[in-house]
Amino acid sequence: MARAIEVAGLTKRYGEKVVLDGVDLDVGSGTVCALLGPNGAGKTTAVRILTTLVRPDAGRVQVAGIDVVRHPRAVRRRIGLIGQQPAVDDVLAARQNLVLFARLHHLGRRDAGVRADELLEQVGLADVGDKPVREFSGGMRRRLDIAAGLVLAPEVLFLDEPTTGLDPAGRRDVWEAVRALVAGGTSVLLTTQYLEEAEQLADDVCVLDGGRVVARGTPGELTAAIGGDRLELVVSDPGRAEEAARLAERAAASARVATATGPGERVVVPVTRRHGVVGTVVRALDEAGIAVDDVVLRPTTLDEAYLRITGRDDERTEVPA
Template identity: 60%
Template sequence: MHTAAIEAEGLRKRYGDTHALAGLDLAVPAGTVCGLLGPNGAGKTTAVRILTTLLRPDGGRARVAGHDLLRHPDRVRAAIGLVGQHAAVDEVLTGRQNLTLFGRLHHLPRRAAQARADELLDRFGLTDAATRPVSGYSGGMRRRLDLAASLVLAPPVLFLDEPTTGLDPRARSEVWDAVRALVAAGTTVLLTTQYLDEADQLADTVAVVDAGRVVAAGSPERLKDDIGGDRLDLLLHHAADLDRAAAVVAATTAATPSVDATALRISVPVGDRVNALAAVLHALRHEAVDVADVALRRPTLDEVFLRLTDTTRTVTV
């Protein structure tokens, strides 16, 4: 018995001279959320389209919900739900008509499809809007309907391709809540996102994708550890001190600090938390730099991400 709900090995896809996927490997354990993280054009959407049978890969193998993608695409389709980048619902029909339609296309009898539609409308807080055409829905309502439409048969594996792109913060948290509820019920979720806080919020594991390949994978916490542990942030009083302070920090920590000139902030990765803090502050006092504030913190996923995609670029160039 496989415990991985999604397994991909060496997936490749080429468009002309562009390698959209250049040997993508992925393993998502059942019942977990995996976040595919990467810049535009990294191959996230291509990976989702292949794993949902919409695109044929040029090479590689994959199993979704235990079914071979190429040999049994029908069985894969029966086991997955897909929420693509567009809210793929019928604008003219009402929310209820949409969900009934997708239920019928899952071969539910008419009555059962209607009952399931009402259940989903209720669960996603759309009962009041059930008989209104979707063209009048807000962005968040559309997304929730889209999500509901992909859950008609409660699929064990759900794919979400940038599910909150273009949504306002409130609608985003609505979608996040819906995803959390699904995961609590045992659904496996593969989610692509450009928002790092989204992966941080939802994902058990993160796979960072760059140039069609997974360049790092693991829990968000582990990824943060891997790129050099904690960071030391220094806030200065005077812009005139910035360059001098950065030089002192670099010399003391033997690492390259990043300098934010408008916020008067210097940030540097530190291995040994307390000693580094003491050494840096001591050196700065010695140089008579006026420090306004100081903080030790975990790196953000943004920093992990920039660092990782940056290194792979320098390596490939």
């Protein structure tokens, strides 16, 4: 598969502080890569380098097959960047905003109008093109922002936390717009603080921490790397919770067991297989005379994987980077 972004050994320092320390990253054409990490991990710096706004100190960086240091102008003609702050004007109508952006990109008056109409249709705003942006909801405004970044039909689109501050409906609007872009062949690098967003949109996830890549893979691969599914049991007799935990561990062939207090006693067992595990554990507990009020088998979420990978839940898990 052709690569939309290729990064090898990317390094950036500000004084004595190393912000990016030998970062490697590949993004395939027509895919979405989510760049995750805590504040200060280096995500914004990486995006600024990839979009030619900052020069790297070391490493090789290519976007759309072009070196960002040697040919920054050629890269800019092939990319779009949607920052965290809205770029559209509240006073102008949606279509007027897009015509303005098109004219700033040197499109003629007629071509700018045609492109504005195409973009409004593409992001689902064709029926409100004549409305002032101040009357838009947060999700509509963000979709218009995305449209503004697509004036030159970029091969690669950079979205820096595109749904920050939006309500769930607005977030879904933006997700739909991003999916439509990818279906049309656009490659997307997305930074986000919403783990659900990465789970919904990303083909691949890259986790940065301390300026280094600490994990890479699909959302499913990252969740599997920290232990797969979780079997949760609520034991009727709290006094037998530890015994239930040991039995469940053996029955599920699990390496670790955690318990937490609550109504009754909740026992959480990481499991590496789904088929038959609930029945096996319940039978083992039943044979021991341990009553269970509730049993749930649920997948590990990307939120849990992220917290474990970055050590934000006081326990770090090593996964392939």
